[in-house]
Amino acid sequence: MATNSKNAPSAPKLNRPLTITVANEKGGVGKTSINRYLPFVLAERGYKVLVIDADPQANLSKTMGITKKAYAPDEIFIVEKSMMAAVRDGDLAPALVNVVPNLDEVPSDIDFASFSTFLSKKYGLADRTDDDYYEVESKKVRVLKDLIEPIKPNYDFIFIDTPPQPRSDSTRNATMASDYVIIAFQTQSDSLDGAISFINGTLTELHETFGADTDVLGILPNQVSNSGAIDQVVIEDAIRMFGEQNMFKHIIPFAKRIQSAPRGGVTRQGYWNTKLFKDVFDPLADDLIERLEMVGEISDGTN
Template identity: 25%
Template sequence: MPSRTDPNTERIDPQPDEQPGRPVTERPSVMAEPDPAAAADAAGQVTVSRETDAPLARQLRDQAERRRVVAATEVSRPDRPRVLTVANQKGGVGKTTTTVNIAAALAAKGLRVLVVDIDPQGNASTALGIPHHAEVPSIYDVLVEDRSLDSVLQECPDVPGLWCAPATIDLAGAEIELVSLVARESRLARAVQQLMSDRAGEDRFDYVLIDCPPSLGLLTVNAFVAATEVFIPIQCEYYALEGLSQLLRNVDLIRKHLNPALSVSTILLTMYDARTRLSAQVADEVRSHFPDQVLKARIPRSVRISEAPSHAQTVMTYDPTSSGALSYLEAATELARRA
């Protein structure tokens, strides 16, 4: 008959060859208590895992709240069309990317938006999915051939309410051809004013965003003369600050001699990397010098933002759930609310 055993031990019954009355041996049970050190390690692993997941959970909650706020924020049409030149003489700061994504975000809010691409590279036209080969009527025809701006407009296939005046390779020679023309600095301004007078009511554009080349030639001068506001994207790196000071001096020259109504109204921090101290320092310095112009929204470094143009799309349509699309939507909403 089996003997009664302690719960933590297994008693060995006497074998046939064991003599009665001989001491019974005990051995640890297979179900022995776990080693305290192993238990501590296991607990430590769980703690580390939870700590690792916490920042991601906070980030997801933060993004969900930001989406809720921006979706609930309504924007109204401005009293009159706002014409903004998106400019920065330093290349690679996200100027064209900012132009097309802000335009798409404004259109997503129900506003009518026009992008005027005067960069000979035509990157804004590409990002909006607009054909801009040599035979397409373009902004070149407006500046050099006196064609009406309305006659070269094309609607973006992916974003209702967003239109584009494309740039073709012909624009590369426009700098030289404009030199000999009458009123060479104000030809784009005249075309934009004519467009605004032809379109009224629900058919008028609420925002006109002009994408400039990264230089101060006649094309950029035309953009400054045509606009009333300058929109400056600034990359969160040291060299961007040097380019900003030169740009501001040029804006002052344009204001004094060609367009007294021009002002720097908006500055957007782009390519912000929260992992680096430099990005925070540049952001703080820009905000301290331009507290009224810098948008609270800032654009992070994002793979989705970089990938979108290769698919002839803005990030707003390429991946609307990405952090980059959310940031541009916040920036566009803030821009519209400032009107």
Template identity: 35%
Template sequence: MVKKIVFGNFKGGVGKTTNSVMFSYELAKQGIKVLLCDLDPQANSTQLLNRTYTKQHKSTLDFQKTMMVAVQDGDLRPAIVEMMENLFLLPSHVDFINYPDFLELKFPLGTENYKEARIAYFQQLLKEVEDDYDLIIIDCPPTISKFTDSAIYSSDYIIIVLQTQQRSLDGAGAFWEYAQTFYDNYPSTDFDIAGILPVLMKNDSAIDNQIISDAIELFGTDNVFDHIVKHSDRLKRYDREGISDKDFTDKWDYHDTKLHTLYTEIADELLSKIGGLS
């Protein structure tokens, strides 16, 4: 059965998008069929994967239909594009900013359970395609919004990405509390928090180590990933130029190997935290 994972934090710029894409990429390389859903109208996940595709194939991804149009048509399948073997993308676009207005028109005041109906709509559409995949990863904006609520409502697990700075820790705590309140408010949901993923701002920094210690004290040892995404200039390069892959380029070095090995190990830890895939 497919498992659906949301990457979140209520602080922007913490590496949430980068990590949702890197997890998707490494798991796909392991032979797991992954669908990455970009539920952020800023479309950062879409842009990163488009740059990756262009880097590897010397051409851009062909988007036949935007996700907003697909949502309006009630069928996500025509908007899904294949990035590479085992990795598929439900891309976002600037028109997805209209999603909340669309939901208000589709489920107006007076509709039975209209609040839940609005945030449950994406889950209903996702159900029609989810059996095509082993794992679905959802990236959402760092805001309390219909985008984030739709993502959480659709999820089985949540990963909170924690960059080692105080505002990110505050945002992680707020997201944790919001998820718990969300769970209480919508009994039909059934998700767990898979863990807190630490992302270092600076390697071997005292404040970074203190933030991780604070996170362990706040969330509990078992809820914080053992692996840590260390500060990496190569990862920044991937954000700008696309992900390097030795199967597509001869410009591959030790730093690429080290980074992909790290994400393979973290992906394995993620699978362990969610009980694997069956």
């Protein structure tokens, strides 16, 4: 079964491979949903895409496994190495698994919960008041970046899914490894607070203390109810805080079909899935490409 959409637009060429983390300090903001669908659409358009599951809950990995099984039911799906095992061995390449054409993943498992322990055992512990704080922490936050660099030239996009814990070692590593972050939030005050906390806390510290070269690509409200008064108030608050020009144009609406992806995988098959892609995720991919053009990551609209 082919993954390419019949009406997929031509894919403008990137000037360089890009790593993107979908970020927020809070859980339940749609990070994993975005990492399920957006890389899938980009892969359909001909981009080489990798998703890295840096969350021990492994929800993204489970969906990718179901997706692969749906598209290749006769193919034996074997995960040779988990994300944590690859980190311990210092090489992500053996953990790569193809999902559908142009889309690979590095799958996670519960063992990734030991990532922080691994970092502490390897590099030590240091408090902010300790003389060796910068030396220790600068090594810790660059682990994922160093692991991605050897495989990055093989892809156009690398997306990283992170756990819902504030200022976790996983989120800090993903952010440090990324060229851009997409700030996702649901239309609830605490979710918007999580977005602000990520920018003012994790992102600012990585910039100012460890020299991160990571920028915010845009603010993406998620699971918005058109009839919800509170939703609209939070959207207006976000516009005032971040500026309308920094908001993605194609806000992700509340849709039960998005929530069903963990059970059925990511697919265009069926009326409601087709409508979901047409109304939500194809326009979101267009919005992403437009933003990359605006920041100079795409020179023109030709291959």
